[in-house]
Amino acid sequence: xxxxxxxxxxxxxxxxxxxxxxxxxxxxxxxxxxxxxxxxxxxxxxxxxxxxxxxxxxxxxxxxxxxxxxxxxxxxxxxxxxxxxxxxxxxxxxxxxxxxxxxxxxxxxxxxxxxxxxxxxxxxxxxxxxxxxxxxxxxxxxxxxxxxxxxxxxxxxxxxxxxxxxxxxxxxxxxxxxxxxxxxxxxxxxxxxxxxxxxxxxxxxxxxxxxxxxxxxxxxxxxxxxxxxxxxxxxxxxxxxxxxxxxxxxxxxxxxxxxxxxxxxxxxxxxxxxxxxxxxxxxxxxxxxxxxxxxxxxxxxxxxxxxxxxxxxxxxxxxxxxxxxxxxxxxxxxxxxxxxxxxxxxxxxxxxxxxxxxxxxxxxxxxxxxxxxxxxxxxxxxxxxxxxxxxxxxxxxxxxxxxxxxxxxxxxxxxxxxxxxxxxxxxxxxxxxxxxxxxxxxxxxxxxxxxxxxxxxxxxxxxxxxxxxxxxxxxxxxxxxxxxxxxxxxxxxxxxxxxxxxxxxxxxxxxxxxxxxxxxxxxxxxxxxxxxxxxxxxxxxxxxxxxxxxx
Numbered sequence: 001x002x003x004x005x006x007x008x009x010x011x012x013x014x015x016x017x018x019x020x021x022x023x024x025x026x027x028x029x030x031x032x033x034x035x036x037x038x039x040x041x042x043x044x045x046x047x048x049x050x051x052x053x054x055x056x057x058x059x060x061x062x063x064x065x066x067x068x069x070x071x072x073x074x075x076x077x078x079x080x081x082x083x084x085x086x087x088x089x090x091x092x093x094x095x096x097x098x099x100x101x102x103x104x105x106x107x108x109x110x111x112x113x114x115x116x117x118x119x120x121x122x123x124x125x126x127x128x129x130x131x132x133x134x135x136x137x138x139x140x141x142x143x144x145x146x147x148x149x150x151x152x153x154x155x156x157x158x159x160x161x162x163x164x165x166x167x168x169x170x171x172x173x174x175x176x177x178x179x180x181x182x183x184x185x186x187x188x189x190x191x192x193x194x195x196x197x198x199x200x201x202x203x204x205x206x207x208x209x210x211x212x213x214x215x216x217x218x219x220x221x222x223x224x225x226x227x228x229x230x231x232x233x234x235x236x237x238x239x240x241x242x243x244x245x246x247x248x249x250x251x252x253x254x255x256x257x258x259x260x261x262x263x264x265x266x267x268x269x270x271x272x273x274x275x276x277x278x279x280x281x282x283x284x285x286x287x288x289x290x291x292x293x294x295x296x297x298x299x300x301x302x303x304x305x306x307x308x309x310x311x312x313x314x315x316x317x318x319x320x321x322x323x324x325x326x327x328x329x330x331x332x333x334x335x336x337x338x339x340x341x342x343x344x345x346x347x348x349x350x351x352x353x354x355x356x357x358x359x360x361x362x363x364x365x366x367x368x369x370x371x372x373x374x375x376x377x378x379x380x381x382x383x384x385x386x387x388x389x390x391x392x393x394x395x396x397x398x399x400x401x402x403x404x405x406x407x408x409x410x411x412x413x414x415x416x417x418x419x420x421x422x423x424x425x426x427x428x429x430x431x432x433x434x435x436x437x438x439x440x441x442x443x444x445x446x447x448x449x450x451x452x453x454x455x456x457x458x459x460x461x462x463x464x465x466x467x468x469x470x471x472x473x474x475x476x477x478x479x480x481x482x483x484x485x486x487x488x489x490x491x492x493x494x495x496x497x498x499x500x501x502x503x504x505x506x507x508x509x510x511x512x513x514x515x516x517x518x519x520x521x522x523x524x525x526x527x528x529x530x531x532x533x534x535x536x537x538x539x540x541x542x543x544x545x546x547x548x549x550x551x
Contacts, residue, residue, distance in 0.1 A: 010499060011078045013070065013248070014489030015062050016260060017085035017171060019043070019113070019295045022061035025483055026069040026078075027490035029499065031510030033481050037068035044109055046102055049120075051113035055090050055098055058111070058171070059178055059245075067247035079499055080253040081179065081238065081246075082231075082492030084263035084485060085171040086114045087193045089149050092174075094166030101153065105160060111171065112149050115296070115332065117394070119148035120402060122155070126210050133195040133206045138312045140400040144332070145193045146170065150212055150223075162214075168223050170194070172257035179242045179254045182235035185224035186256040191316045192328065193259070194223060198317040201227075228256035229318060230266075231495035231503050255496035260485055261328070262320045264292035265300035267488030268453040268479045269321070270507030276516050278475055279450040285321070287450050289439065291468070292485065293458035295336045297431070299329035299397070299438050301447050309445040311398030312438065322503055327447070329397035329438035334431050335458050337392055337406075341427045342366070347420045354417075367463045369421045379463070380429065380470060381526055386410035386422055388430035389537040398441035399538070403545075407537050428464050432471040433534040439472060453477045455484030462517075469519040471527045480512035487511065 010029045015022070023038040039061040044052040062083075070078060089112040091099045098110035112118070123143040127134065134141055141147065146168070154162045169177065170189035177183050190196035195206060204216050219225055228234060234254045243250040258266065269290040273281050280287045290300040302324040306315035315325040333340075342348060342362065355365035370379050392406035408423070439449055452474050458464045459478055469476045481487050491506045500506040 008074075008077055011073065012490040012493035012497065013066060013078060013081045014486040014493065015066060015081065015083050015175070016263065016485045016489055017041075017058055017062070017083075017175065018260060019086055019115070022058060022065055023483070023486060024062070024065035024069045025486035025490065026073060027487055027510070029494065029510070031481065031487055031512050033483055033486065035069040036483060036486070037065040039065050043113065046104065049117040050102070051116040052101060052109040053088065053111040053113055054108045055092070055111055055174060056108060059175070062175065063245040063247070070247055075249045078248060078252060080255060080493030080495075080497035081248065082255040082263075082489040082494075082496065083172055083175040083179070083257040084260045084489045084492075085175055085257070087144070087189065087259045088113045088171040089146055090169040090171055090174040091153070091161060091165055092167050092169070093164050096166065099161050099164055101157070101161060103157070114144050115393070116149070117143050117402065119143050119152040122151040123148035126151070129209050131206050131209055133197070133203050135308060136195070136197065136314065136316065138314070138397070138400060139310055142313070142396060142400070143402055144396070147195060147210060147212070151210060154212065154214075165222060170259075172259055173224070176234050176254060176257045179238055179246070180235040181239050183224070184226040184228050184234055184256065186230055186258065187227050188230050188258045188262055188319045190224055190227055191319045192262075192313065196227065229322060230256050230258050230262075230320070231492045232256045233496040253493065253496040253498070255492035258320070258488065258492060261292040261298035261300065263488030263492070264298075264455045264485040265290035265320050265488070266491055266503070266507060267481075267484035267486070268455050268477070268511055269300065269302070270504060271453070271477070271479065271511035271513050272508055273477070273513060276477075276513060278477065278516065283450070286324070287448055288453055289442075289449050289451075290453045290455070291435065293334055293454060293456040293464070295334070297331045297334040297435070297456075297458070299435065299442075301327045301442055301449060303327070303447060307446045309398070309442050309447075311400045312441055313397070321507075327442060329442065331390065331431060331434050332396045333390070333393040337390055337431070338424065338427055340392065342420065342424055345420045345423065346415050347417050350417060351420060363461055366421050366424050367461070369417060370425055370463070373418055373421065378520070378523060379425070380467065380523060382422055383426045383429060383530075386426045387530070387533050387537060388423075388426045389534070389541065390427065390430040390434055397438050404538065404541065407541060409537065425463070428467050429471065429530065430534065431464075432467040433531055435468060436472050436531060437534075449474070451475055451477060453479070455479055455482070465517050469517045470523050471531070473519050473521070473524060475519065476517040477513055478515045478517065480514035
């Protein structure tokens with residue numbers, strides 16, 4: 001018998017730094033996660049709206065999880081490494097040593113997290129300039145972007161931090177520097193969070209106008225004057241020191257990085273959908289939105305020409321998929337909000353005890369409890385008299401209003417497990433209604449969206465997924481690999497290795513569909529009415545505020 005010699009499978013390492021943990025995966029050339037590991041990282045909250053981390057703690061966790069996933073694997077078959085991370089701000093001095101971003105002078109706390117809202121005053125002044133670069137962030141800059149944070153550092157930590165700083169990195173770029181010794185930045189980070197434009201680069205007039213002219217003087221060395229496309233190979237690959245730290249051979253290709261949400265988008269949005277009876281089949285990927293749902297949620301839509309969506313970030317050219325423009329909607333607190341609502345309820349300890357006794361997670365238990373109390377009704381209809389406005393941490397899209405607060409309408413004196421399950425359901429529905437609000441803004445501006453692709457931790461919750469399908473009226477595609485963000489990071493490493501001709505080719509081969517969840521169109525009228533109430537809630541909040549401001 002003739003037998004062909006099998007070619008050894010190629011592997012890539014994807015490393016993802018989320019808000020509370022670092023994860024790594026060994027992914028094969030077909031997009032299958034072969035090994036996976038995670039490790040928590042520390043968050044400091046020295047005062048309200050201040051969230052800080054340590055770049056040393058983050059890098060140590062990256063090394064630990066990477067060593068675990070490559071243990072026992074033939075190193076010659078590992079071809080590339082890709083990083084993604086939250087868009088947090090890392091500050092180091094001229095010798096690349098950490099600098100404190102706090103008044104306490106704690107140098108190891110040198111990262112201002114993405115969700116830190118300390119720079120509210122600074123972002124208000126930046127937005128008041130109405131500078132032309134703001135048109136690329138939905139018309140209004142978010143406090144979660146880097147310019148307001150840089151201005152806050154200059155105004156509050158001038159001697160201890162600003163004047164000593166050698167480099168300001170977005171966290172994904174810090175990781176690629178740590179791995180290669182090269183300070184190049186990713187087009188993804190500088191375009192999405194720093195106002196760099198793919199055609200014109202940095203705009204001197206913007207930085208001078210907002211009071212950060214210092215950055216212009218040194219030709220932007222501190223924030224990046226060498227920019228690479230995501231997936232492009234950085235330097236000469238892993239340095240000897242980084243290779244030892246990570247447990248990998250020296251010289252392995254390292255890719256220009258992505259923000260974590262964008263890596264998730266990369267891992268799902270380009271998957272082959274043939275045979276799944278989806279409206280996006282035989283349509284360009286511009287008909288799809290990738291939704292990355294974790295602590296917060298991001299809604300990533302691409303277009304062939306720039307589309308300016310009020311209240312939605314972008315358009316950013318080639319920031320996720322090369323050659324396409326990206327718009328990015330978002331909700332600042334989703335997984336964090338659900339946790340906040342459930343864990344803060346008076347019945348949480350009872351829930352925790354019963355879930356543990358049944359060997360289920362608290363959310364699996366709550367989903368089962370809702371099925372018990374629904375009687376003959378569809379589960380979603382249980383909230384006919386209970387409504388939530390979900391902006392407990394301000395509104396990122398499409399209203400871009402940091403000052404908005406959360407609202408709950410329909411509370412009673414009852415305080416049992418039934419009531420906890422109902423407020424949990426109403427919160428999930430509110431998040432899905434917020435997604436509908438974002439999609440409608442994108443569609444009104446010119447996007448044509450017919451399918452949602454979900455990934456991230458919340459996509460593991462079937463109730464969360466079904467509510468998004470029912471409330472938006474669009475089918476939801478779940479990837480075969482739950483860890484789509486890690487697959488996206490690995491796709492970067494695959495491109496840097498040269499094994500694929502383009503990111504699009506790698507996306508199509510490594511992104512795989514798992515399950516499709518269809519909307520129940522019989523429930524459309526109910527959710528249309530819920531959406532009417534949803535929009536009324538914010539109207540009333542603004543009306544109440546106007547009345548109180550007139551005092």
